[in-house]
Structure formats: C-alpha cells, structure tokens
Amino acid sequence: MNTDPDLVRGTLNTILLETISRAPMYGYQICKTVNAKTSGYFNLREGSLYPALHRLEQEGLLKAYWEQADTGRRRKYYQITDAGRRVLAEKREQWQAFATAIQQVLAPSALPAM
C-alpha cells in the first residue's frame, strides 16, 4: 500500500524528534532507520528529510554537530534539545488526541449525531 503524502504531513517532525530523542543521529541514518522501523511503509527521502532537519534546528529543537566517521566521511549529527523534548511531548499528546478523534469518526458504532 502506498503512503499518502498528506498523511505524513504533520507527523514528520514528530517522527524525527522521536527518532533523534533516543540517540543523536545523522541524516542518512535517520532516513534508513525510519524507513526500516516502519517496515518500508514510510518512504522518507532526503529531499524531505534535510529541509525538515534544518527547520527543526532553526527552531532550536535540534542541535547539530559534525563528526568524522571511521570511514573518513563527515557526518552531521543531530541531537535533541530540551526545548525539543518539550515539543516532542506535546506532539505525542497531539497525535494521541488526533488519532482518538479519527477513531471516533471511523468507529462503526458511531451514532448519527443530530
């Protein structure tokens, strides 16, 4: 099944903050991790990822630092900030509320209001 891009919208930041909150990660790794973790359901691309990371960094929710890998390549690691954790907590709640609301609509038992 295809992922509807419009479903992804609004959750990407949450996904990124959540993923990075576990351990500092670099872009390419985040891409692979998220896609793997959702069994390929998400098809997160770099064209979506990097702008999002930059946005979150600019908002002070992430902090970036460069590191040299054993392979010799430079990697830009992203680390969550305290502000990031606060926002993440909010976004988690927001998601739960949203999912609940949707379920309320999709529930077969829902009575026709009015």
Next chain:
Amino acid sequence: MNTDPDLVRGTLNTILLETISRAPMYGYQICKTVNAKTSGYFNLREGSLYPALHRLEQEGLLKAYWEQADTGRRRKYYQITDAGRRVLAEKREQWQAFATAIQQVLAPSALPAM
C-alpha cells in the same frame, strides 16, 4: 489543545466519505456532526468543507442533489457513490496502516534499528 491543520490534511476526505456513507447529509449538517462527533477536537469550517465536497463530487465519489427542507431552506445533500465506498474502504485501510506505522515509531519499546 489545538488541532494541527497538517494532521487534518489527508484525513478530511476520509472523514467526509465516512460521515456521508452512513446517510446522505448536507454541508452545514456535516460540519456540525463532525465537530460534535469529535467532541470539538476538529474545528471543521465551511472554508475547508465546501471545497472538499466539491472535489469529492468531481471525482465521482459523492453525488449531490438539492432538497427543500420543511423550514423552507434549500439544502444540498451529498450521497456516497459506489466508487466512493470503494475509496473509503481503501482509505480506512490506509489510515490503519499509517497509524500502525506511527505507533511503531512512537512506541517506547522500539529498538534503535541499525
């Protein structure tokens, strides 16, 4: 808590199809019903609703007809089509898959992949 417009995006069509699938409804009624059904969590406005209804009608997922209410006012009722029911079924599945994927990311037990 505020509803993130970006979360609504991509689910509005599903919500509308689902709501209308139970019984033909007119715009104003849909607005009130959805908002009531989600305990005010959604704040569906006419500026979002009517364009969406028109879009769905143009795609052949809804069919509209006018009716005169007892009150004397004209109401434009929307009815789901067979194509609409098929798409709704898809969208329900899509939503479940999506919600599952998100849960997989948000699950505290998720192991750091890679």
Next chain:
DNA sequence: TGAGTATACATCGGCTATCTTGGTATGTCA
C-alpha cells in the same frame, strides 16, 4: 418592526510542509 442570531451555500488568497528533481562529493569493491 427591527436587530440579532442561526442556518445554508460559496469563493478566494495566503500559507506552508512535503515531493520531485537535480546536484556535489567521498569511500568501497570488483
């Protein structure tokens, strides 16, 4: 009878996050 509110339809511009496409550069392996 007049004002205010609820009902009922609709359009339009602005916003913005995501997608697609394209680009640069390095390391590995055959």
Next chain:
DNA sequence: TGACATACCAAGATAGCCGATGTATACTCA
C-alpha cells in the same frame, strides 16, 4: 575505471487547509 552506497544539500512545484468575506433566508425576541 566504473558502479554503487554513503552523505550532504537546494530549489521549484504542488496541493490542500484556514481565515476572511460574501450572499441570502428563516427564526426569535423585544
């Protein structure tokens, strides 16, 4: 040397929701 994975990034296009605004009718209550 060529192919591929790794690793970063930019830019333009897209498309859908939101807020504001407009029109018109019916009801309520002073």
